[in-house]
Amino acid sequence: MKIRLLAAALLAGVAVANVAGAQDFDNRWYVTGSVGMNFQDNDRNTEDTPFGAIGLGKQISPSVAVDVELNYQNPATTRNSDLYWHQYGISLDLRKFFMNDKAWRPYVVGGLGYQYHSEEIAALNNNGPTHRKDGGLGAKAGIGLQSEGKRVKVRTEIAYRLDMDDEGVSPNFDGSIDDKDSFADLLASIGVVVPLGALPVAPVVEAPVAPSCxxxxxxxxxxxxxxxxxxxxxxxxxxxxxxxxxPVSIDLKGVNFDFDKSTLRPDAIEILNNAVEVLKRNPAMRVEVAGHTDLCGSDTYNQSLSERRARVVYDYLTANGIDASRLAGPNGYGESRPLENTPQTLPACKSENNRRTELNTGA
Structure with a gap:
């Protein structure tokens, strides 16, 4: 009963072991091999015997490893050495390691598996031995110590294995046979762990490079x-x-008008379309819309005419996508700013350069 309680306690401890967080560790697959002594349960009436095991495993975190292991043992019976007794099995073992930064790391182990038995049993009627071939659940719990190495690790372990052999029998010295539900064997072993493949290399983290100007x-x-x-x-x-x-300049090359007119000519529309494109490419630019006349006519008439010419250009720009907030005016300057100083009498006063509308930057 004490052995069963110990096995159950160790298995429960392994089951609730906290798996360590992600960090760098050797997570290569590995093979194992071990030899040791199987101290048989006294109720079996078998001799203690050597045993061997091989396995395949993997470290799934810095502190937890999982192994699949095959075992074999062949003890002699104490009542009759001529009767054979074989046992072999497979188990899935979980090992929880401690002291991860040490050269030798203690651990607890727990596992579940299947144990198969093949044995001869002496018959009471002297008609020859009977044979039993059967299997059952196996549970293992124990402690161990494992060295750390890049190529080979050494593992030594002591564990109890509870063999749920409910068909097992226990011969008594008086010849009678007792039925048994399970047997508990003590396993003491030493073995090696050999990682497969190259040792994983931690990625090289390059130092951050300051951005260039x-x-x-x-x-x-x-x-x-x-x-x-x-x-x-x-x-x-x-x-x-x-x-x-x-500085960005808009060269209108003169949005000129016919004499005494304030309507846009085809050549003026082409020039204004170019001005619209310049203004769209430079959204921070503001301009003044300024209208002018030649020197023909009275000052009052020319002032009104210049304002109408400025207005028609202003309206064209806003109708083609230029926001009014970017336009100063429309302002008319009459005949006060001629480009050519002509006489004020006909026909010399008719200057096409003077009757114009301009877009002045920096407004």
Whole structure:
């Protein structure tokens, strides 16, 4: 009963062991091999015997490993050495390691599996032995110590294995046979763990590289910090290659009008379309819409005519997508700003250069 309680307690402890968080560890598959002594349950009336085991396993975290292991033992019976007794099995074992930073790491182990038995049993009627071949659940619990190594690890272990052999029998010295539900064997072993494949290499983390000024544009003007001599400039301004604002001029080449007219001519519309494109490409630009006349006529008439000419250009710009907030005016200057100083009498006063509307930047 004490052995069963010990096995159950160790199995419960392993089952609730906390799996360590993710970190660097050797997670290669490995093979195991071990030899040791199987101290048989006295109720079996068998001799203690050597046993061997081989397995395949993997470390699934820095402190937890899982193994699949095959075992074999062949004890002699104490009542009749001529009767054979074989046992072999398979188990799935979980090992919980402690002291991960030490050269030798203690651990607890728990496992479940299947044990198969093949034995001869002396018959009471002297008609020869009977044979029993049967299997049952096996449970293992114990403690161990494992060394750390890159190529080979050494593992030594002591564990109890509870063999749920409910068909097992226990011959008595008086010849009678008692039925048994289970047997408990003590296993003491030493073995090796051999990792498979190359040792995993931790990824090299390169030191962060400070960004170059050639990759930065703090003011967002399209010129990198290395070449930007005017870091205060803003997106939307007309910016030169050095990051500084450059003057943008709109050369209307004269939006001219016919004599005494304020309607746009086809050549004027083409020029204004170019002006619209320039203004759209430079959204921070503001302009004044200024109308002018030649020197023919009275000052009062020419003032009114210049205002009508400025208005028709202003309306064309706003109708083609230029916001009115970017336009100053429309302003009329009459005949006060001639480009050509002509006589004020006909026909010399008729100057096409003077009867115009201009867009003046910097408004």
């Amino acid at each position: 050639s990759d930065l544009d703090d003011d967002g003007d399209g010129v990198n910090n290395c070449n930007d001599k005017c870091p205060g400039s803003q997106a939307g301004e007309a910016i030169g290659a050095d990051g500084c604002a450059v």
